Amino acid sequence: MAEAATMQVSDEVAVTINNMNKWYGSFHVLRDINLTVNRGERIVICGPSGSGKSTLIRCINALEEHQKGSIEVDGTLLSSDLKNIDKIRSEVGMCFQHFNLFPHLTILENCTLAPIWVRKTPKKEAEEIAMHFLEKVKIPDQANKYPGQLSGGQQQRVAIARSLCMKPRIMLFDEPTSALDPEMIKEVLDTMIELAEEGMTMLCVTHEMGFARQVANRVIFMDEGQIVEQNEPEAFFNNPQSPRTQLFLSQILGH
Amino acid sequence: MANTEVSFVRTETLPPMAPPIGEQGIVKWLRENLFATPANGALTLVALYVIYVILSGSMPWIFNGVWNTSSLTECREVLDGTRGACFSVLTERWHQLIYGFKYPPDAYWRPNLTFVLMLVAIAPVLFFDLPRKMLIFTAIFPFLAYWLIWGGTIMTPIIALLGVVAGGFVYTRFVASNFAIGFFGAILAALVVWIIGGFMTPDTANENAMLQAVPSRDMGGYMLNLMLGVVCVSLSIPLGIALALGRQSDMPLIKWICVVFIEFVRGVPLITLLFVASVMLAYMFPPGTTTDLFLRVVIMITMFSAAYIAEVIRGGLAALPKGQYEAADSLGLDYPQAMRLIILPQALKISIPGIVNVAVGLFKDTTLVSVISMFDILGMIRGPILGGAAEWNGVYWELFLFACIIFFVVCYGISQYSQWLERRLATDHR
Ligand SMILES: Nc1ncnc2c1ncn2[C@@H]1O[C@H](COP(=O)(O)OP(=O)(O)O)[C@@H](O)[C@H]1O
Ligand SMILES: [Mg+2]
Numbered sequence A: 001m002a003e004a005a006t007m008q009v010s011d012e013v014a015v016t017i018n019n020m021n022k023w024y025g026s027f028h029v030l031r032d033i034n035l036t037v038n039r040g041e042r043i044v045i046c047g048p049s050g051s052g053k054s055t056l057i058r059c060i061n062a063l064e065e066h067q068k069g070s071i072e073v074d075g076t077l078l079s080s081d082l083k084n085i086d087k088i089r090s091e092v093g094m095c096f097q098h099f100n101l102f103p104h105l106t107i108l109e110n111c112t113l114a115p116i117w118v119r120k121t122p123k124k125e126a127e128e129i130a131m132h133f134l135e136k137v138k139i140p141d142q143a144n145k146y147p148g149q150l151s152g153g154q155q156q157r158v159a160i161a162r163s164l165c166m167k168p169r170i171m172l173f174d175e176p177t178s179a180l181d182p183e184m185i186k187e188v189l190d191t192m193i194e195l196a197e198e199g200m201t202m203l204c205v206t207h208e209m210g211f212a213r214q215v216a217n218r219v220i221f222m223d224e225g226q227i228v229e230q231n232e233p234e235a236f237f238n239n240p241q242s243p244r245t246q247l248f249l250s251q252i253l254g255h
Numbered sequence B: 001m002a003n004t005e006v007s008f009v010r011t012e013t014l015p016p017m018a019p020p021i022g023e024q025g026i027v028k029w030l031r032e033n034l035f036a037t038p039a040n041g042a043l044t045l046v047a048l049y050v051i052y053v054i055l056s057g058s059m060p061w062i063f064n065g066v067w068n069t070s071s072l073t074e075c076r077e078v079l080d081g082t083r084g085a086c087f088s089v090l091t092e093r094w095h096q097l098i099y100g101f102k103y104p105p106d107a108y109w110r111p112n113l114t115f116v117l118m119l120v121a122i123a124p125v126l127f128f129d130l131p132r133k134m135l136i137f138t139a140i141f142p143f144l145a146y147w148l149i150w151g152g153t154i155m156t157p158i159i160a161l162l163g164v165v166a167g168g169f170v171y172t173r174f175v176a177s178n179f180a181i182g183f184f185g186a187i188l189a190a191l192v193v194w195i196i197g198g199f200m201t202p203d204t205a206n207e208n209a210m211l212q213a214v215p216s217r218d219m220g221g222y223m224l225n226l227m228l229g230v231v232c233v234s235l236s237i238p239l240g241i242a243l244a245l246g247r248q249s250d251m252p253l254i255k256w257i258c259v260v261f262i263e264f265v266r267g268v269p270l271i272t273l274l275f276v277a278s279v280m281l282a283y284m285f286p287p288g289t290t291t292d293l294f295l296r297v298v299i300m301i302t303m304f305s306a307a308y309i310a311e312v313i314r315g316g317l318a319a320l321p322k323g324q325y326e327a328a329d330s331l332g333l334d335y336p337q338a339m340r341l342i343i344l345p346q347a348l349k350i351s352i353p354g355i356v357n358v359a360v361g362l363f364k365d366t367t368l369v370s371v372i373s374m375f376d377i378l379g380m381i382r383g384p385i386l387g388g389a390a391e392w393n394g395v396y397w398e399l400f401l402f403a404c405i406i407f408f409v410v411c412y413g414i415s416q417y418s419q420w421l422e423r424r425l426a427t428d429h430r
Helices: A002-006 A053-060 A082-091 A107-117 A123-136 A152-164 A182-197 A209-215 A233-238 A243-253 B025-033 B038-063 B072-079 B088-099 B109-126 B134-150 B155-174 B179-200 B221-247 B252-266 B270-284 B293-319 B322-330 B335-372 B377-387 B396-425
Strands: A013-024 A027-038 A042-046 A068-073 A092-095 A170-174 A201-205 A218-223 A226-231
Touching (some): A082 A092, A092 B322, A152 A182, A218 A243, A233 A243, B088 B221, B109 B134, B109 B221, B221 B377, B377 B396
Parallel strands (some): A170 A201
Antiparallel strands (some): A013 A027, A013 A068
């Protein structure tokens, strides 16, 4: 699409996943995943529930361990070494379906916590950064409230701002809008679109097909722990190849 | 207005009106709360009668009480057959009830001062709006309190403090590179300072010390209950947190040590542990060292309540959604940071009622030390006061009522504080 085309994608590699496999006990959740994400790319991952989408993006910041194959993020190989894990986590931001804000801290404290403790940013500077990003997600006036006082859409935008305060190079989104009431989905998607326009590398698990068409360079369809199909959004939606993709698309676009 | 029956549009707003007379004020309150139904009304009348019986029995006894006689027989003469309490046992023996019967009377100011300083030291911990600088005094207080109450050479608390400072220094220095080196290095550093300090202090240091040394066996009365209560509560909360976290640990050895400890201690009556403290624990310390009974009892009560607190906190930890751990991890916080900044503040907040429950129970259980011949307030009442000379033999009600009241005051205070704390920390706006 017109907007997507204007967004820069470099040939520098951000994430490389090579023959990655993961098991929960004896259950083979992810099978032979191969994926390369370039810097500035926006990737949308979709697929039926239980197909392993969350597990895949959670492996990228090591919230889940993989058992076989390799994941390289920003040139750092993910291993069980704690040093590497903490380094990668501070470079990769993540937004969850249920926001996971810290309810005992104010919005501002939610945003400054990690910069202060992980990046050792001075408190004052961290607060300036936080206010900058809260303005960006359009809720600077809520800075001193607690998460429980905000609507779902506002909470998700705070969660995005909280991740951005760490100045991540990659953002992961796990169904960021599926716990929201319909009228709040747009405000969150708008924030994500803005982020995409600024050239953030993004991997989004979402079923918002409008969003996928508008910002994604690539849509990935997963089923039973495998990548079944990937393509540019236009081709993916208009001309899906695999019968499983066709079935899935007809189900979610059908009504 | 439209003509159809279903459609309706309001054109003017109705003005607000006062509720009907029978629906407001005291009449409404009485009717709704005390006499809502005939059965309800009957219960109210029965309850009123019971309250009347209790008050008509006890009030004359209290108000007719005698406060200034020096023995029970004298008190009975004054009462001359009328109903009345002999509160004079309290005025005559108050120092024994508060300090025990062996603490040197000219040193009573020392526990008194300690008590006042304790309020200052605890304040910034309980009320976190107070300036954080006050915590410096809180950190020094235990050493100061030890010196004031036990007296003796000032070298002892100073060496103890130096050891803690040395340990803290080693810990902060090395913990960043490796937790184990930091932790065990700190313990080692503290031990080295204590041992060197112990050698350097002359054996005769206590003899001409500024404050006369008072051995632990001379402590008694309510002072002993307060000392045991405060020391054990403040030790068992951190130990309980450590046990709860250890029980969740990924490291099997640590996990099993914590599980076995908690399950064992919870499965044994406190009184048994206290007997162990009074007779057996001495064998576990290196030969030649005489460990003071007070210390042994503190260890036992602390272990006991730490096990309960650990279980309460485990409940709090389990109540946190997994997303909180994941959010902390995904932001790059390491384990100690995630625990300290995200997990524990929330888990402890959930656990406040349970922790307070254990703390109140612990404080009341300090009276159990009277069975291993320590003279806490109950030990004083049952031993020297009631069982000693014949003066006060038989004044049960007054003494035990007094013990009840001073325990109640503290426990009720703790419970009120915890309710305030819960309201103060309520930020989730559910
Ligand atoms: N912690 C876990 N233990 C065992 N099985 C799990 C666990 N988490 C997820 N699964 C299983 O792995 C599969 C993939 O889960 P998930 O990645 O959450 O799917 P999706 O996000 O695509 O809906 C599902 O079948 C789910 O039941
Ligand atoms: Mg999912």
